[in-house]
Structures are given as C-alpha cells and as structure tokens.
Amino acid sequence: MRIGILEDEATQIAIYELLFSPTQYQCEFFGTISAFIDALRDKRFDLLVxxxxxxxxxxxxVLEWIRKNFDWHIPVICVTSRNSESDVVNVLHMGADDYFVKSSRYFELLARIESLARRSREKPSSILHFGPYKIDPENQEIIVDGKNAGLTQKEFALACYLFQNTDKLLSRIHLLEKIWGLAAEIDTRTVDTHISRIRNKLHFSSQSDWDILTIYGYDYRLQHAKVAETIK
Structure with a gap:
C-alpha cells in the first residue's frame, strides 16, 4: 500500500518514519502543497495523509483539489492540532474521510489508516479482460502477458477509459476533463504525452492487435489495429 504524506515539519516526519517502518506501507513525503499536487498528477497512491x-x-x-480531480475514491486522513467539534466537522465536510488530532497516541493514527485501508480493500471490483490485457481496478494495474505494465495513476485511469470506450472518438479536451477533472488547468499536450506513454507501456502499435489512432489531429480512438487505418 502506497501512502502519500503531506507534512513539512522534520520532527513529525521522523515520527511517521518510526511509525511506519515496521509495516509494509510504502510512504512518500512532501513538504509543500505544490510538490504534493505535482506528484498526485503522475503517481498512484492508495491513501493520503x-x-x-x-x-x-x-x-x-488540498482537499478541494483532490476531490475535484480524483473524485472520492482516494481515502484521505487530515492531521490537525485543532480538536474542537466545529474544526472536526469542517475537516470532514471539506472531503476528509477521517481526522487525527496531533498527540502522543500515534498508534491510533496507524489504526485509523488500517481501518480505511481495510474498507477500501473490501470494495467490490471486477477484473476486466481485453485480449492479453488484464485490468485490475483494485490495485490500479494493467497486466500484459503476466507482467505489470507499470502505469502511473493517471496513465491507468486514461488507459481504462480508452478500453471502456473502444472504437469511440475521444477529443483531447474530453479526455482532459474526464481524467484530470473539469477544473484542471493544464495543457492539452499533457494528454498527448500520456497517450504516448500508454502506447509504449502497453505495446500498442499498428503491428499489434490494439492501437490508439490519432484522428484528424485532435481525436483519439482505441481499436484493433488490424482493422483500422490511421487518419491524419
């Protein structure tokens, strides 16, 4: 399980490192909101602190950005020194799944993380098959011929959307809004970059059974390459 932690205090980070070291959780730390959001755009995390x-x-x-761009499927725990009822209510209303008031009881935080992780694992998910591609929504992985393709979170989301809309024309703007969110302030060339990475990692090509075609220079379409011709 990969955990992204947004924390700027060195003492707090040291506590987290001690807390998580005996566990199997893989933690990555970020000291600023900007660095954290940059990582979320390109990496996959199972839970955020x-x-x-x-x-x-x-x-x-941060919560507002996460909920606009990632919907509600990523569990988030907010850590705060505030413990009034109104503060707790505000944190939950803003989009946190849980909260932890800073204290010496950090094993309580670990227990809360384990609880959220357990609830997340309990959500039903179905393995999808598209020829040699096995899509695992729970682990956000695409397996190709028995090997993990190593997609980032955004690449996985984009690839899934393409598979679920096989043979449909999808514009860059449409894909940007669906995968990065309506409020995403990024260039449409980001879509092109991710499409290129997906083609390489999933071995799409005109010689394979699947390929992503560029249509009229601004639309994309995923379909069997053997029955299609790229339109430029």
Missing part, C-alpha cells in the same frame, strides 16, 4: 497547516496553504485547499 495531510497536515492541516503548510508553508503554501492549508489542507482545505
């Missing part, structure tokens, strides 16, 4: 006060903003801003 966010400190409330940060050098470049608050957890509320």
């Amino acid at each position: 966010i400190d409330w006060m940060l050098p470049d903003g608050t957890a509320g801003e």
